[in-house]
Amino acid sequence: MSTIARLYEALGSDAVLTAPEDLSVYAYDAYSQERLPLAVVLPRDARDVADVVRIAYECGEPIVPRGAGTGLCGGAVPVEGGIVISFARMNRVLALDARNRRARVQPGVINLELSKAAAPFGLFFGPDPSSQKISTLGGNTGTNAGGPHALSYGSMTNHVLGVEYVRTDGSLSYAALDGAGYDLTGVLVGSEGTLGVITAIDVRLLRLPRSTRVCVAAFGDVEAASAAVSAIVGAGLLPTALEIMDKLIVSAVEAHYHAGYPTDAGAVLLVEIAGYPDDAESGERTIAQIARECGALSWRAAAGAAEREALWASRKGAAGSLGRIAPNYYIQDATVPRTRLPQALQRVDEIARAHKLPVGNVFHAGDGNLHPLLIFDRRERAQVDAVASAGKAILEACIALGGTISGEHGIGYEKRETLPLVFSPDDLAAMARLRDVFDPKRLFNPEKIFPSGAVCGEVRNPAQTQSQRQTLAAGGAWL
Amino acid sequence: MALAPGLDPAAFALGGKVPLRALAPASIEELAAVVKACNEAGEAVVVFGGGTLQGIGFSPARYNIAISTARLDKVLEYEFRDLTISVECGRSVERLNATLAERGQFVPLDAPSPGLSSVGGLLASGWSGPRRATFGRPRDFVIGSTVVLADGTVAKAGGMVVKNVTGYDMSKLWCGSLGTLAVLARANFKTLPLPETTRVALAALPERTRRRAVEHVAALDVEPSVAIALHGFPEAGGRDGQEGRLFLMFEGSHTLVDRATRDLRSAIGAAGVPETTLLDGTAATSAFARLLDAYGARLGERSLTYRSCGLPGEALSRCDALAHAATRHELHAESLLDILGGDAYVRVSTKLTAEFAAAVERLDASLGTSSPTYTIFNAPEMLRDGLKMWGNEMTSPATQRDIKHRFDPKATFAPGRFAGRANCSEGKRA
Ligand SMILES: Cc1cc2nc3c(=O)[nH]c(=O)nc-3n(C[C@H](O)[C@H](O)[C@H](O)COP(=O)(O)OP(=O)(O)OC[C@H]3O[C@@H](n4cnc5c(N)ncnc54)[C@H](O)[C@@H]3O)c2cc1C
Numbered sequence: 042m043s044t045i046a047r048l049y050e051a052l053g054s055d056a057v058l059t060a061p062e063d064l065s066v067y068a069y070d071a072y073s074q075e076r077l078p079l080a081v082v083l084p085r086d087a088r089d090v091a092d093v094v095r096i097a098y099e100c101g102e103p104i105v106p107r108g109a110g111t112g113l114c115g116g117a118v119p120v121e122g123g124i125v126i127s128f129a130r131m132n133r134v135l136a137l138d139a140r141n142r143r144a145r146v147q148p149g150v151i152n153l154e155l156s157k158a159a160a161p162f163g164l165f166f167g168p169d170p171s172s173q174k175i176s177t178l179g180g181n182t183g184t185n186a187g188g189p190h191a192l193s194y195g196s197m198t199n200h201v202l203g204v205e206y207v208r209t210d211g212s213l214s215y216a217a218l219d220g221a222g223y224d225l226t227g228v229l230v231g232s233e234g235t236l237g238v239i240t241a242i243d244v245r246l247l248r249l250p251r252s253t254r255v256c257v258a259a260f261g262d263v264e265a266a267s268a269a270v271s272a273i274v275g276a277g278l279l280p281t282a283l284e285i286m287d288k289l290i291v292s293a294v295e296a297h298y299h300a301g302y303p304t305d306a307g308a309v310l311l312v313e314i315a316g317y318p319d320d321a322e323s324g325e326r327t328i329a330q331i332a333r334e335c336g337a338l339s340w341r342a343a344a345g346a347a348e349r350e351a352l353w354a355s356r357k358g359a360a361g362s363l364g365r366i367a368p369n370y371y372i373q374d375a376t377v378p379r380t381r382l383p384q385a386l387q388r389v390d391e392i393a394r395a396h397k398l399p400v401g402n403v404f405h406a407g408d409g410n411l412h413p414l415l416i417f418d419r420r421e422r423a424q425v426d427a428v429a430s431a432g433k434a435i436l437e438a439c440i441a442l443g444g445t446i447s448g449e450h451g452i453g454y455e456k457r458e459t460l461p462l463v464f465s466p467d468d469l470a471a472m473a474r475l476r477d478v479f480d481p482k483r484l485f486n487p488e489k490i491f492p493s494g495a496v497c498g499e500v501r502n503p504a505q506t507q508s509q510r511q512t513l514a515a516g517g518a519w520l
Numbered sequence: 521m522a523l524a525p526g527l528d529p530a531a532f533a534l535g536g537k538v539p540l541r542a543l544a545p546a547s548i549e550e551l552a553a554v555v556k557a558c559n560e561a562g563e564a565v566v567v568f569g570g571g572t573l574q575g576i577g578f579s580p581a582r583y584n585i586a587i588s589t590a591r592l593d594k595v596l597e598y599e600f601r602d603l604t605i606s607v608e609c610g611r612s613v614e615r616l617n618a619t620l621a622e623r624g625q626f627v628p629l630d631a632p633s634p635g636l637s638s639v640g641g642l643l644a645s646g647w648s649g650p651r652r653a654t655f656g657r658p659r660d661f662v663i664g665s666t667v668v669l670a671d672g673t674v675a676k677a678g679g680m681v682v683k684n685v686t687g688y689d690m691s692k693l694w695c696g697s698l699g700t701l702a703v704l705a706r707a708n709f710k711t712l713p714l715p716e717t718t719r720v721a722l723a724a725l726p727e728r729t730r731r732r733a734v735e736h737v738a739a740l741d742v743e744p745s746v747a748i749a750l751h752g753f754p755e756a757g758g759r760d761g762q763e764g765r766l767f768l769m770f771e772g773s774h775t776l777v778d779r780a781t782r783d784l785r786s787a788i789g790a791a792g793v794p795e796t797t798l799l800d801g802t803a804a805t806s807a808f809a810r811l812l813d814a815y816g817a818r819l820g821e822r823s824l825t826y827r828s829c830g831l832p833g834e835a836l837s838r839c840d841a842l843a844h845a846a847t848r849h850e851l852h853a854e855s856l857l858d859i860l861g862g863d864a865y866v867r868v869s870t871k872l873t874a875e876f877a878a879a880v881e882r883l884d885a886s887l888g889t890s891s892p893t894y895t896i897f898n899a900p901e902m903l904r905d906g907l908k909m910w911g912n913e914m915t916s917p918a919t920q921r922d923i924k925h926r927f928d929p930k931a932t933f934a935p936g937r938f939a940g941r942a943n944c945s946e947g948k949r950a
Contacts, residue, residue, distance in 0.1 A: 138831070138833075140738075140832075140833045141831040141832055141833045141862070143831070184685060185685045185689070187683050187685075191683055195656065195660060196683060196685075198660075198689060198692070199656055199660045208919070214915070214916050214919070215915055215916075216915055216916060217915055219829035219830070220893075220914065220915040221895055221910040221911060221914045221915070221938075222910075222914045222915060222916070222917075222920045222938060223693055223696065223697055223701070223920055223923055224646070224659070224692045224693060224695060224696045224697075225915070225916060225919065225920075226692075227659065227689060227692025227693065227695070228688060228689060228690070228692050228693050230689070230692075231685050231688070231689050232688060248743070251741070271601065274601070274602070274603060275600075275601030275602075277603070277623075277624055277625065277713035277714075278713070279603075279712070279713065317742060317772075317776055317779075319773065319775045319776040319779055320772070320773050320775065320776055323773070323775075376681040376682075376683050376684055377681065378599060378602040378604065378680060378681055379601070379602050379603070379682070380599060380601045380602050405683070408681075408682050408683040409602075409681055409682065409683070410683050443679075443680055443681075444679070444681050445679045445681055445684050445686045446686050447684070447685050447686045448681070448683040448684060448685065449683060449685055450685070451685050452685070452686060452687065460686070460687060463679070463686050463687070464676070464677075464686075464687055465675075465676075467673045467674060467675050468675045468676050468677065468687070469687070470673070470675070471667075471669065471673070471675035471677070471690060471927075472677070472687055472688040472690060474926045474927060475688055475690070475693065475923070475926070476688075477926055478919065478922045478923050478926050479919070490687065490688075
């Protein structure tokens, strides 16, 4: 029996897509377009997933788990074809235990939906990627997603208490942070679908803060704003969020949302101070003082909940509002130590200039997590080449400053050839050993994370931007 | 190996086994050379930090060489303005936090005996203390690591930035691996600013008010960073006898801690708790240090500690179930219950060492598959291999074994720590 016939038999015809027009949607994620999968399956429960994985194992077909496809590094793209598992139908909050501040969710639950479900109990879910209205908790777990509040609450890995997952042979397993033995939960989070297919996630919920202040400071340029962030963190102050947007981004955002960000400033710093009301005022005063010492031109606190939400909604919608000014853009993700932010921003600016590309910056400054957006037109071959080369130069600059090549989006397909700039062959070989335990046949999301040709122990040299160039030219980074 | 001076092997005995040699390499390169040589020679190795948490898991099935990390104690990088630090793993937790305190920072590792406990040993043991519900576990503060694998390979993961998804998060695998996969040589942490003030509130906790007080504490508006219901454990401020103690700690600004104190008094007053004693400043921090020490404290050869993890709302029942089972077998039970984190530590003991083994073996046998999940630590060396050190279930045992085999194919590192005599019938030791 063919693979497809077996899938039909196991899941029923309404849960298996094979028509090219249906499949083409799954050839993309927010980074790139690649090739069509053999089939897309829409399991209803963990047992369905297990059946699919077993069939794939027996037929030697790759498996690509897919959440909402908002990933920015090609993680959910079926580069080797195979079977894409969509979690669109596994989108239930299975349990919400308010007393114990815990929830068990299926992977297809949209990030924001969990916080909405928890709100009546005075609870929320910590990690809030800017894509939280559309991205799924399965995808968030797969990438160890962060977001603006990672500064205070951490990334996914700090919130996942256990995962139910399907192993490569199709058996169902459970890993719990509190269980005896090695921390399988810790390695499954952020493994980008290469170690197992996650079918349920146990997460912790946090108590809603008793008081929240959101303030906006304007600066002359993005270097000054980031110097303020370095100074705030350097003074031992950790507010709940510290986000920066530069002028280019603010003007796009304001045209779209009218939230009241100053459009004449070179950059704005969004500061959120959430916690107990007892500390809110003094917290704001101290941070505002540092901001002024670092050259803030203005400081304004949002008047109420509506204004706070508007400021946040436009910050989180920044990438989406770029459509007005950018034919295409490419979003980079890198992290530097927080004291190096001003230098990193300066290097980004120099690199963009050298490549004659406009650049916008909208990023999680408090964590040192940069997101330069390179603006280009994909119909211009020269610009596509320039983006690929500038993107790589930015990563190299961040590494030189003591940073790394991804703070939250992942390595996926996009950055796998860059990974050897950060890790030695020995480092990568240790990671490959782990892969061998979970996926000896390399059927789980092949051609991701590890540099091409990397079989346990041998790692090819970096510096291949060829595939990246093709991807960009083919319409990647579209949004 | 000549580079690594020898120490007295007798000081590193475990489970009645005295290693042939005990070595203390002074650099990561030297450590790698020593490990490689042991692995090639087929010598089984146990890595020693301060030895404070060696009592977790089974004792090693084979044991030839002890490697002490005591000389690997340097601070490698400390960019205090980045709130990150990198240290060699033999540094004691106390010295790590002393370095950080100079800059008004800390990492909430909550080690028992922090003066002895090494950073690497603490991480490898998978330890998490009473502040994990508030701040997170030690593993949540690790942003990068360097390890020496069994074949002597030096491998790093993560880095010196606070947010990082570059490659697999291997540090998670090393944390909690009990020295069975690799030697932690270097650990990078993100740090936190020290709170403006710390206050401990101690209150009597009569048996009849216990359940209500626990619920009130769990619902306090200002959350304590530590909330423990003690029963026994006099060394931590608890009382022997029927009456328990409530140990709460608040950390934050003066304004906040003052309000927390007022709220607390009315909340637990309403629950029928009579009076509260407050400790501030160093009195508070030393009370907390005593509490942490109690987690790891044993009563000679006549006690062991059960640790049961799970939902906070069920912690009291789990704790009581273990304590009652112990009492049924003529063991004295003391407990330390983490109200917010949900951990229950039950220390069982007898007055006379001679009576202990028989009583504890009966208790162990009675804790069948229906009992709550627990692990045992700090058992007397001679008993530990016969008890269910890992409780009733280990998740994904096949995967666990496979991981061990991939990273340490010759079973050089602490063979048998995760699967001792009790699990031998399963086949290969992990
Ligand atoms: C406008 C915009 C803003 C963004 N902002 C942020 C941000 O602030 N922070 C941030 O971290 N990211 C951000 N992202 C990136 C992206 O949203 C995240 O990476 C998100 O976690 C992806 O979720 P998804 O459901 O879309 O997953 P997908 O893109 O479908 O998949 C992501 C990865 O997870 C794997 N995966 C998915 N489901 C499973 C499963 N059940 N089991 C195992 N593996 C699985 C996939 O194979 C893939 O490797 C943003 C993206 C966009 C477009």
